[in-house]
Amino acid sequence: MRRLLSTLAVTSCLLTGFPVISWAQSLPGFTLFSGIKSENQLPFRLDFGGQTNSTDRYILRIPEQKMKLAVAQFAITYPDYYKGNFDPKKIEVRVKGKKVPLSEVKWDKEGKLINIYPQEPVPAGNKVELVLSNVRNPAFGGVYYFNCQILSPGDVPLLRYLGTWILSIS
Template identity: 35%
Template sequence: MVFSQKFSSVLSKLPSKLSRTQIFSGLAAVGVLLAGIPAATFAQSNPGLVIFSGVGNRSNILNYHLKDGRRNVRDDRYKLRIPANKIENGVSRLIVSYPDYYEGRFNLDRIEVGYGERYRNKVEVAYTDLQEECYAIENQNGRRDLYHCLNISLEETIEAETPIEIKLSQVRNPWQGGTFYFGAHTVSCLDRDREQPDSSCFSDPENAPSVGRLDTPFRDARRIQLADVGVWILTID
Protein backbone atom coordinates (compact mmCIF):
# COMPACT_ATOMS: atom_id res chain seq x y z
CA MET A 1 0.00 0.00 0.00
CA VAL A 2 1.12 3.54 -0.65
CA PHE A 3 -0.75 5.31 2.14
CA SER A 4 -1.40 3.86 5.59
CA GLN A 5 -4.83 2.43 6.28
CA LYS A 6 -5.38 5.14 8.88
CA PHE A 7 -5.34 7.86 6.26
CA SER A 8 -8.84 7.11 4.99
CA SER A 9 -10.44 7.99 8.32
CA VAL A 10 -8.15 11.00 8.78
CA LEU A 11 -9.10 12.53 5.43
CA SER A 12 -12.83 12.15 6.03
CA LYS A 13 -12.52 14.27 9.19
CA LEU A 14 -10.61 17.16 7.62
CA PRO A 15 -12.24 20.61 7.63
CA SER A 16 -14.17 21.90 4.64
CA LYS A 17 -11.27 23.96 3.31
CA LEU A 18 -7.79 22.50 3.07
CA SER A 19 -4.45 24.12 2.58
CA ARG A 20 -1.66 22.69 0.46
CA THR A 21 0.54 22.42 3.54
CA GLN A 22 -2.05 20.40 5.47
CA ILE A 23 -2.51 17.80 2.74
CA PHE A 24 1.17 17.64 1.81
CA SER A 25 2.23 17.19 5.42
CA GLY A 26 -0.44 14.59 6.10
CA LEU A 27 0.46 12.49 3.09
CA ALA A 28 4.12 12.69 3.95
CA ALA A 29 3.42 11.52 7.47
CA VAL A 30 1.31 8.51 6.55
CA GLY A 31 3.29 7.48 3.49
CA VAL A 32 6.12 5.81 5.36
CA LEU A 33 5.02 2.37 4.20
CA LEU A 34 6.78 2.98 0.90
CA ALA A 35 10.07 3.75 2.60
CA GLY A 36 12.60 1.05 2.04
CA ILE A 37 11.05 -0.35 -1.15
CA PRO A 38 14.00 -1.14 -3.41
CA ALA A 39 14.34 0.75 -6.66
CA ALA A 40 15.47 -2.37 -8.53
CA THR A 41 13.14 -5.37 -8.64
CA PHE A 42 12.28 -8.25 -10.94
CA ALA A 43 8.84 -8.19 -12.53
CA GLN A 44 7.22 -8.81 -15.87
CA SER A 45 6.05 -5.73 -17.74
CA ASN A 46 2.86 -7.56 -18.65
CA PRO A 47 0.69 -9.50 -16.17
CA GLY A 48 2.74 -12.26 -14.61
CA LEU A 49 4.60 -13.49 -11.57
CA VAL A 50 6.38 -10.85 -9.51
CA ILE A 51 9.50 -12.58 -8.20
CA PHE A 52 10.46 -9.88 -5.72
CA SER A 53 8.65 -6.64 -5.08
CA GLY A 54 9.36 -5.23 -1.63
CA VAL A 55 5.60 -5.02 -1.00
CA GLY A 56 4.82 -6.78 2.26
CA ASN A 57 1.39 -8.15 1.37
CA ARG A 58 1.36 -9.80 -2.06
CA SER A 59 -2.40 -9.27 -2.33
CA ASN A 60 -1.64 -5.55 -2.71
CA ILE A 61 0.20 -6.14 -6.00
CA LEU A 62 -2.28 -5.34 -8.78
CA ASN A 63 -2.55 -6.72 -12.28
CA TYR A 64 -1.85 -4.64 -15.39
CA HIS A 65 -1.04 -4.91 -19.09
CA LEU A 66 1.23 -2.84 -21.29
CA LYS A 67 0.76 -2.84 -25.05
CA ASP A 68 4.50 -2.45 -25.63
CA GLY A 69 6.47 -1.86 -22.45
CA ARG A 70 9.69 -0.67 -24.07
CA ARG A 71 11.48 2.53 -23.18
CA ASN A 72 10.98 5.69 -25.23
CA VAL A 73 7.95 4.26 -27.06
CA ARG A 74 5.69 7.16 -28.06
CA ASP A 75 2.34 5.38 -28.32
CA ASP A 76 2.05 2.79 -25.56
CA ARG A 77 -1.18 1.74 -23.85
CA TYR A 78 -1.47 0.93 -20.16
CA LYS A 79 -4.34 -1.10 -18.71
CA LEU A 80 -4.28 -0.77 -14.94
CA ARG A 81 -6.70 -3.11 -13.18
CA ILE A 82 -8.25 -3.14 -9.72
CA PRO A 83 -10.08 -6.32 -8.61
CA ALA A 84 -13.57 -6.22 -7.14
CA ASN A 85 -12.43 -7.23 -3.66
CA LYS A 86 -10.40 -4.00 -3.44
CA ILE A 87 -13.43 -1.77 -4.10
CA GLU A 88 -15.14 -1.56 -0.71
CA ASN A 89 -17.12 1.63 -1.41
CA GLY A 90 -18.55 3.35 -4.47
CA VAL A 91 -15.84 5.09 -6.50
CA SER A 92 -16.26 8.66 -7.77
CA ARG A 93 -12.62 9.40 -8.49
CA LEU A 94 -9.48 7.40 -9.22
CA ILE A 95 -5.96 8.54 -8.41
CA VAL A 96 -2.82 7.00 -9.87
CA SER A 97 0.31 8.08 -8.03
CA TYR A 98 3.79 7.53 -9.45
CA PRO A 99 7.35 8.56 -8.57
CA ASP A 100 8.82 11.74 -9.96
CA TYR A 101 11.67 9.81 -11.57
CA TYR A 102 9.17 8.22 -13.96
CA GLU A 103 9.59 10.58 -16.92
CA GLY A 104 6.86 9.22 -19.16
CA ARG A 105 3.98 11.39 -20.39
CA PHE A 106 0.24 10.76 -20.31
CA ASN A 107 -2.32 12.07 -22.77
CA LEU A 108 -5.05 13.37 -20.47
CA ASP A 109 -7.55 13.32 -23.35
CA ARG A 110 -7.04 9.61 -23.95
CA ILE A 111 -8.06 8.10 -20.63
CA GLU A 112 -10.92 5.63 -20.32
CA VAL A 113 -12.41 3.74 -17.38
CA GLY A 114 -14.16 0.38 -17.72
CA TYR A 115 -15.79 -1.74 -15.05
CA GLY A 116 -17.70 -4.96 -14.50
CA GLU A 117 -17.23 -8.28 -16.28
CA ARG A 118 -14.26 -8.01 -18.64
CA TYR A 119 -14.54 -4.24 -18.13
CA ARG A 120 -17.21 -4.05 -20.84
CA ASN A 121 -19.13 -1.28 -19.11
CA LYS A 122 -17.76 2.23 -19.59
CA VAL A 123 -18.14 5.24 -17.35
CA GLU A 124 -17.63 8.73 -18.73
CA VAL A 125 -14.60 10.59 -17.45
CA ALA A 126 -15.70 14.02 -16.22
CA TYR A 127 -12.21 15.51 -16.29
CA THR A 128 -8.61 14.65 -15.62
CA ASP A 129 -5.70 16.57 -14.23
CA LEU A 130 -2.09 15.92 -13.35
CA GLN A 131 -0.62 17.27 -10.14
CA GLU A 132 3.10 17.26 -9.67
CA GLU A 133 4.59 16.60 -6.24
CA CYS A 134 1.25 15.78 -4.66
CA TYR A 135 3.00 14.24 -1.68
CA ALA A 136 6.39 13.23 -0.35
CA ILE A 137 7.73 10.23 1.53
CA GLU A 138 10.82 10.16 3.69
CA ASN A 139 12.93 7.13 2.81
CA GLN A 140 15.43 5.20 4.90
CA ASN A 141 18.22 7.58 3.92
CA GLY A 142 16.29 10.56 5.27
CA ARG A 143 15.60 11.97 1.83
CA ARG A 144 12.16 12.95 0.58
CA ASP A 145 10.90 11.00 -2.40
CA LEU A 146 8.35 12.97 -4.42
CA TYR A 147 5.28 11.55 -6.14
CA HIS A 148 2.92 12.89 -8.79
CA CYS A 149 -0.83 12.22 -8.99
CA LEU A 150 -2.94 11.52 -12.06
CA ASN A 151 -6.52 12.37 -11.05
CA ILE A 152 -9.48 10.87 -12.91
CA SER A 153 -12.94 12.13 -11.93
CA LEU A 154 -15.99 10.17 -13.07
CA GLU A 155 -19.41 11.34 -14.25
CA GLU A 156 -21.07 8.49 -12.32
CA THR A 157 -20.15 6.46 -9.29
CA ILE A 158 -18.91 2.90 -9.80
CA GLU A 159 -20.55 0.69 -7.20
CA ALA A 160 -18.65 -1.26 -4.55
CA GLU A 161 -17.30 -4.75 -5.27
CA THR A 162 -16.92 -3.98 -8.97
CA PRO A 163 -13.66 -4.59 -10.88
CA ILE A 164 -12.19 -1.51 -12.57
CA GLU A 165 -9.78 -0.97 -15.43
CA ILE A 166 -8.05 2.33 -16.16
CA LYS A 167 -6.90 2.54 -19.78
CA LEU A 168 -4.24 5.11 -20.59
CA SER A 169 -3.67 5.49 -24.34
CA GLN A 170 -0.96 7.34 -26.26
CA VAL A 171 1.47 7.10 -23.35
CA ARG A 172 5.04 8.12 -24.06
CA ASN A 173 7.27 5.82 -22.06
CA PRO A 174 10.31 7.19 -20.22
CA TRP A 175 13.54 7.25 -22.20
CA GLN A 176 15.24 5.21 -19.50
CA GLY A 177 13.83 1.83 -18.51
CA GLY A 178 13.34 0.56 -14.99
CA THR A 179 10.76 -0.58 -12.47
CA PHE A 180 8.16 1.92 -11.30
CA TYR A 181 5.70 1.61 -8.43
CA PHE A 182 2.32 3.11 -9.38
CA GLY A 183 -0.08 3.51 -6.45
CA ALA A 184 -3.82 2.90 -6.86
CA HIS A 185 -6.21 5.06 -4.81
CA THR A 186 -9.97 5.52 -4.87
CA VAL A 187 -12.09 8.43 -3.69
CA SER A 188 -15.56 7.62 -2.33
CA CYS A 189 -18.41 9.95 -1.40
CA LEU A 190 -19.69 9.29 2.12
CA ASP A 191 -22.81 11.47 1.90
CA ARG A 192 -24.08 12.17 -1.60
CA ASP A 193 -26.31 15.00 -2.73
CA ARG A 194 -29.81 14.30 -1.38
CA GLU A 195 -31.41 15.79 -4.46
CA GLN A 196 -29.23 13.70 -6.76
CA PRO A 197 -28.48 10.49 -4.84
CA ASP A 198 -26.94 8.79 -7.88
CA SER A 199 -24.55 11.64 -8.63
CA SER A 200 -20.82 11.66 -8.09
CA CYS A 201 -19.28 13.50 -5.14
CA PHE A 202 -18.27 16.25 -7.53
CA SER A 203 -18.78 17.13 -11.16
CA ASP A 204 -16.25 19.77 -12.10
CA PRO A 205 -12.67 20.79 -11.26
CA GLU A 206 -13.69 23.84 -9.25
CA ASN A 207 -15.68 21.76 -6.77
CA ALA A 208 -13.49 18.68 -6.52
CA PRO A 209 -12.77 17.79 -2.87
CA SER A 210 -9.68 15.75 -3.59
CA VAL A 211 -5.93 15.54 -3.41
CA GLY A 212 -5.74 17.00 -6.90
CA ARG A 213 -7.30 20.30 -5.84
CA LEU A 214 -5.62 21.14 -2.59
CA ASP A 215 -7.01 24.59 -1.88
CA THR A 216 -10.68 24.25 -2.87
CA PRO A 217 -13.50 23.72 -0.38
CA PHE A 218 -15.52 20.56 -0.05
CA ARG A 219 -18.63 20.91 -2.19
CA ASP A 220 -21.70 21.24 0.06
CA ALA A 221 -19.52 20.17 2.98
CA ARG A 222 -19.65 16.56 1.82
CA ARG A 223 -17.26 14.04 3.28
CA ILE A 224 -15.02 11.86 1.15
CA GLN A 225 -12.83 8.87 1.82
CA LEU A 226 -9.49 8.21 0.19
CA ALA A 227 -8.47 4.54 0.14
CA ASP A 228 -5.19 3.06 -1.02
CA VAL A 229 -6.02 -0.21 -2.77
CA GLY A 230 -2.68 -1.52 -4.02
CA VAL A 231 0.36 -1.08 -6.23
CA TRP A 232 1.04 -1.73 -9.92
CA ILE A 233 4.70 -2.65 -10.37
CA LEU A 234 5.47 -1.59 -13.93
CA THR A 235 8.64 -2.65 -15.70
CA ILE A 236 9.81 -0.66 -18.74
CA ASP A 237 12.48 -2.57 -20.66
Protein backbone atom coordinates in the same frame (compact mmCIF):
# COMPACT_ATOMS: atom_id res chain seq x y z
CA MET B 1 15.04 -32.54 -47.36
CA ARG B 2 17.62 -30.67 -45.27
CA ARG B 3 16.25 -27.31 -46.42
CA LEU B 4 12.74 -28.35 -45.44
CA LEU B 5 13.89 -29.46 -41.99
CA SER B 6 15.91 -26.26 -41.53
CA THR B 7 12.93 -24.15 -42.54
CA LEU B 8 10.62 -26.04 -40.18
CA ALA B 9 13.09 -25.68 -37.31
CA VAL B 10 13.47 -21.91 -37.81
CA THR B 11 9.70 -21.45 -38.24
CA SER B 12 8.89 -23.39 -35.08
CA CYS B 13 11.41 -21.33 -33.09
CA LEU B 14 9.86 -18.11 -34.37
CA LEU B 15 6.32 -19.24 -33.64
CA THR B 16 7.12 -20.37 -30.11
CA GLY B 17 8.83 -17.03 -29.46
CA PHE B 18 5.68 -14.96 -30.14
CA PRO B 19 3.71 -16.02 -27.05
CA VAL B 20 6.70 -15.22 -24.86
CA ILE B 21 6.86 -11.71 -26.32
CA SER B 22 3.14 -11.11 -25.87
CA TRP B 23 3.17 -12.34 -22.24
CA ALA B 24 6.20 -10.27 -21.32
CA GLN B 25 4.25 -7.30 -19.92
CA SER B 26 0.99 -8.68 -18.63
CA LEU B 27 0.05 -8.98 -15.00
CA PRO B 28 2.55 -8.96 -12.24
CA GLY B 29 4.32 -12.26 -12.14
CA PHE B 30 6.31 -13.48 -9.20
CA THR B 31 7.93 -10.41 -7.65
CA LEU B 32 10.85 -10.74 -5.25
CA PHE B 33 11.71 -8.04 -2.71
CA SER B 34 9.26 -5.44 -4.01
CA GLY B 35 8.35 -4.17 -0.57
CA ILE B 36 4.67 -4.46 -1.56
CA LYS B 37 2.67 -7.27 -0.01
CA SER B 38 1.28 -9.67 -2.62
CA GLU B 39 -2.31 -8.87 -1.60
CA ASN B 40 -1.64 -5.20 -2.44
CA GLN B 41 -0.16 -5.86 -5.90
CA LEU B 42 -2.63 -5.04 -8.66
CA PRO B 43 -2.70 -6.65 -12.12
CA PHE B 44 -1.93 -4.65 -15.27
CA ARG B 45 -1.07 -4.97 -18.95
CA LEU B 46 1.19 -2.87 -21.16
CA ASP B 47 -0.27 -3.28 -24.63
CA PHE B 48 2.83 -2.35 -26.60
CA GLY B 49 5.48 -4.08 -24.52
CA GLY B 50 6.71 -1.34 -22.19
CA GLN B 51 9.62 -0.31 -24.40
CA THR B 52 11.61 2.79 -23.42
CA ASN B 53 10.92 6.04 -25.24
CA SER B 54 7.91 4.67 -27.13
CA THR B 55 4.15 5.11 -27.07
CA ASP B 56 2.20 2.61 -24.99
CA ARG B 57 -1.19 1.85 -23.47
CA TYR B 58 -1.39 0.95 -19.79
CA ILE B 59 -4.37 -1.10 -18.68
CA LEU B 60 -4.34 -0.86 -14.91
CA ARG B 61 -6.78 -3.35 -13.43
CA ILE B 62 -8.61 -3.34 -10.11
CA PRO B 63 -10.12 -6.74 -9.27
CA GLU B 64 -13.71 -6.85 -8.04
CA GLN B 65 -12.66 -8.09 -4.59
CA LYS B 66 -10.70 -4.83 -4.13
CA MET B 67 -13.75 -2.75 -5.10
CA LYS B 68 -15.55 -2.97 -1.76
CA LEU B 69 -16.78 0.63 -1.95
CA ALA B 70 -18.30 2.80 -4.66
CA VAL B 71 -15.73 5.16 -6.17
CA ALA B 72 -16.20 8.86 -6.92
CA GLN B 73 -12.51 9.49 -7.68
CA PHE B 74 -9.47 7.44 -8.68
CA ALA B 75 -6.04 8.85 -7.89
CA ILE B 76 -2.90 7.35 -9.41
CA THR B 77 0.42 8.42 -7.97
CA TYR B 78 3.77 7.50 -9.47
CA PRO B 79 7.42 8.07 -8.49
CA ASP B 80 9.29 11.28 -9.27
CA TYR B 81 11.90 9.37 -11.27
CA TYR B 82 9.23 8.27 -13.79
CA LYS B 83 9.80 10.65 -16.72
CA GLY B 84 7.00 9.51 -19.04
CA ASN B 85 4.09 11.58 -20.33
CA PHE B 86 0.34 11.00 -20.13
CA ASP B 87 -2.47 12.26 -22.33
CA PRO B 88 -5.42 13.16 -20.04
CA LYS B 89 -7.75 13.18 -23.06
CA LYS B 90 -6.90 9.52 -23.69
CA ILE B 91 -7.66 8.19 -20.19
CA GLU B 92 -10.78 6.14 -19.60
CA VAL B 93 -12.42 3.97 -16.98
CA ARG B 94 -14.01 0.66 -17.94
CA VAL B 95 -16.39 -1.34 -15.77
CA LYS B 96 -17.08 -4.86 -17.00
CA GLY B 97 -15.50 -3.85 -20.31
CA LYS B 98 -17.82 -0.85 -20.85
CA LYS B 99 -16.54 2.71 -20.94
CA VAL B 100 -17.71 4.92 -18.05
CA PRO B 101 -18.39 8.63 -18.80
CA LEU B 102 -15.87 10.88 -17.04
CA SER B 103 -16.48 14.39 -15.79
CA GLU B 104 -12.80 15.26 -15.59
CA VAL B 105 -9.24 13.95 -15.72
CA LYS B 106 -6.48 16.04 -14.16
CA TRP B 107 -2.79 15.31 -14.55
CA ASP B 108 -0.65 17.11 -11.99
CA LYS B 109 2.78 16.77 -13.57
CA GLU B 110 4.67 18.35 -10.65
CA GLY B 111 2.75 16.39 -8.01
CA LYS B 112 3.12 13.09 -9.95
CA LEU B 113 -0.63 12.50 -9.71
CA ILE B 114 -3.46 11.61 -12.08
CA ASN B 115 -6.99 12.26 -10.77
CA ILE B 116 -9.88 10.62 -12.59
CA TYR B 117 -13.46 11.69 -11.82
CA PRO B 118 -16.32 9.58 -13.19
CA GLN B 119 -19.62 11.41 -13.84
CA GLU B 120 -21.41 8.88 -11.65
CA PRO B 121 -19.74 6.89 -8.86
CA VAL B 122 -18.47 3.49 -9.99
CA PRO B 123 -20.52 0.87 -8.08
CA ALA B 124 -18.83 -1.41 -5.56
CA GLY B 125 -18.07 -5.04 -6.41
CA ASN B 126 -17.11 -4.51 -10.06
CA LYS B 127 -13.93 -5.28 -11.95
CA VAL B 128 -12.49 -1.94 -13.10
CA GLU B 129 -9.85 -1.06 -15.68
CA LEU B 130 -8.14 2.31 -15.83
CA VAL B 131 -6.94 2.67 -19.41
CA LEU B 132 -4.17 5.16 -20.08
CA SER B 133 -3.69 5.43 -23.85
CA ASN B 134 -1.11 7.46 -25.74
CA VAL B 135 1.41 7.20 -22.89
CA ARG B 136 4.98 8.15 -23.72
CA ASN B 137 7.25 5.76 -21.82
CA PRO B 138 10.36 7.16 -20.11
CA ALA B 139 13.61 7.25 -22.05
CA PHE B 140 15.29 5.07 -19.43
CA GLY B 141 14.01 1.72 -18.23
CA GLY B 142 13.23 0.81 -14.68
CA VAL B 143 10.64 -0.47 -12.26
CA TYR B 144 7.93 2.02 -11.36
CA TYR B 145 5.36 1.74 -8.56
CA PHE B 146 2.01 3.24 -9.53
CA ASN B 147 -0.26 3.52 -6.47
CA CYS B 148 -4.03 3.51 -6.66
CA GLN B 149 -6.13 5.45 -4.18
CA ILE B 150 -9.87 6.00 -4.21
CA LEU B 151 -12.41 8.38 -2.75
CA SER B 152 -15.90 7.09 -2.01
CA PRO B 153 -18.96 9.32 -2.47
CA GLY B 154 -20.02 11.11 0.72
CA ASP B 155 -16.83 9.94 2.41
CA VAL B 156 -14.48 12.10 4.44
CA PRO B 157 -12.31 13.67 1.72
CA LEU B 158 -9.33 11.43 2.35
CA LEU B 159 -8.04 9.08 -0.30
CA ARG B 160 -7.86 5.37 0.63
CA TYR B 161 -5.01 3.19 -0.59
CA LEU B 162 -6.25 0.33 -2.79
CA GLY B 163 -3.04 -1.23 -4.14
CA THR B 164 0.04 -0.85 -6.33
CA TRP B 165 0.83 -1.69 -9.93
CA ILE B 166 4.52 -2.60 -10.34
CA LEU B 167 5.36 -1.61 -13.93
CA SER B 168 8.60 -2.53 -15.62
CA ILE B 169 9.80 -0.43 -18.57
CA SER B 170 12.74 -1.92 -20.46
